[in-house]
Amino acid sequence: MGIFRPCCQKVFTISKRNMSKDTLQYCLDSVRRYDYENFVSTLLLDKSVLTHAIVIRAFNVEIARVQDQVSDKNIGLMRFQFWIEALDKIASSNAKEAIPAHPVAQELYKMHLQKKMSKRNLTRLIVSRKSYLDKKYFLSLEDMEKYAEESVSPVYYSILESAGIKNVSADHVASHLGKAQGIVNMLRSVEYSAKNKIVSLPQDILMKYKISQEAILRSSNEQNLKDVIFEVATRANQHLSKARSINVPSEAKRIFLPAVGVDTYLKKLQKKDFFLFDKSLNLGNSFISLKLYWYKLLSKY
Known part of the structure; x- marks a missing residue:
């Protein structure tokens, strides 16, 4: 999850009157700090969905940050157990x-x-992060894809449920967009993981292009590594394209606005010839707020 700065403070604000409790303010601040692109996308939801979506994303932040903390x-397993028991009590x-x-x-x-x-989907988030805590690598691109989803x-799925949207097509979009966004999240985290001596790219693709883990740890610019990134990014783009090709109810389209950020990153990566360690890739996009707002006006994602 990246941290990005807003470029248009007036477009995206929440009145303190709507933040009735300190607990909700905590959720808002957490998502803003640790998951900014999704934060901005969430602010564009209808008021009837906004608060619940912020809480769901704040829960995801708590779970996702365990492995970094x-x-x-x-200790990580104890934190996951805390949340499993909390969901049971809730x-x-x-x-x-x-x-x-x-x-x-x-x-x-x-x-x-x-x-x-339902606690089912929130529990799935815990189980997925717990599995990654156990091994921290992927044997295949399919393993990465499964983890991404x-x-x-x-x-x-949880935000759709909170919005009362029961639609098979929307569920299909959630599946494909989740895969696309999850793979992009993993690509974005490769450099950070490498600093901790962790190689999170799929082992089968590394072997296919004869790339050693050492090449990743030293941020190599060799063509074979770019080919690895191209293949992984192509899988993400395939799922993104599929998600965008599915017709969904208008009220669901705003929920899928994070697709804009996924597309923006993949296009930036392509412009950098799939050199994953280009410093500009991890800089905040100063226009993402306005871009998301434009897509909302067009009723697209």
């Missing part, structure tokens, strides 16, 4: 006192009382 695997308890005091847990409980949200698509 801990060096001891057992789903089964009628007493607010039984819910953990964590701001995100408190907001999930409020959301459950209003919407009776499991770590991103449930966010879209």
Whole structure:
């Protein structure tokens, strides 16, 4: 998850009157800080969906950051267990006192009382991150693709559920967009992972182009490594194109606005000839806010 700066503060603001509790403000600040592109996209949702979407994304931030916050695997597993138990309590308890005091847990409980949200998709997010904590690499591009879907698509399924959208086509978009966005997330994190001596690119593609892990750790500019990135990025683009080709209800289109950020990154990567370590790729896009707003006006994603 990248941190990006807003370019148009007046276009995207939330009145403090709408942020009724400190717990909700915590969720808002968390998503803004750690997941800015998705934050801006979420602000463009209808008011009836906005608060729940922010809470869902804040939960995802909490889960996704575990692997970056801990060096001891057992501590990471304990944090995941905390959230599994929290979801169980939220789903089964009628007493607010039984819910953990964590701001995100408190907001999930409020959301459950209003919407009776299923915990299935939120649990899938935990399971996916827990599996990556165990191995931190992918044997194949298909393994990466599966992880991408499991770590991103449930966010879209949960937001669709909170919006009351039950539509097979929207579910298909959520699946494909989740794969595309998840793969892009992994590409964006390769340089960071390499600094920690972790190679997260698929092993089968590295072997296909005869790229050693050492080449990635030293940020090589060799053509074979660019070919690896091209193949992985092409898979992401295939899923993005498929997601955009599916017709969905108008109320679902805003939920899928993060597709704009995915497309923007892939086009930047192409312009850099698939050299993944070009410093400009991880700079914030100063026009992403206006671009998202334009896509909203066009009713596209």
